[in-house]
Amino acid sequence: MQFFLDTANLDQILEVKELGLLDGVTTNPTLMSREGGDWRTQAARICEVVDGPVSLEVVGTTREEMIKEAKDLVSFGDNVVVKIPMIAEGLKALKDLTERGIKTNVTLVFSPAQALLAAKLGATYVSPFVGRLDALSQSGMEGVDQMRTIFDNYGYATKILVASVRHPLHVLETGLIGADVITLPHSTIMQLLHHPLTDKGLAAFLADWEAFQKEAK
């Protein structure tokens, strides 16, 4: 399973990169606006430090606007993946971008049927938003499971990129389903690392060792 970081924050990106866990980054207009400053400089820097795909999202809502933006976004680096919203105009743009060989990530996907449309049109990634569905008492991961089955039934190469992740259980479920990628907030990666029994166990090992060393003197 590939781990992407769901952020536009450079400190978070560099920290996870140092851990060796960074396979890519996803951004969106909200995450980008949180960083403030000049988004173009920020996007270019992200593309530079990440050795893997970086999703940058269009903000236009017509096919023409999205294609124009996509052409600009890919100039930030060879690793850019253009994020397109799951709307009719987005699908039109997706077809065009696929034909041009531009990598795409269809975002704001909330049903397996939407994912199927994106896969048919050659999306590189499809992003089901699991957390936002869970918040409405609908299982986000159930949809991801169905997407996996549909893509496998037809041999679609589109990668399932689990998004809107809220907690480590989403990571476990992604692995069990066999989705290709998960994009995680920095806080969830840190939660994955820690277990109280690990901390407790290590403290006991070190205390026992120290006592043993004192005895040996």
Ligand code: E4P
């Ligand atoms: C995915 O690429 C999105 O940026 C992200 O996962 C959205 O999640 P949210 O529901 O936390 O905004």
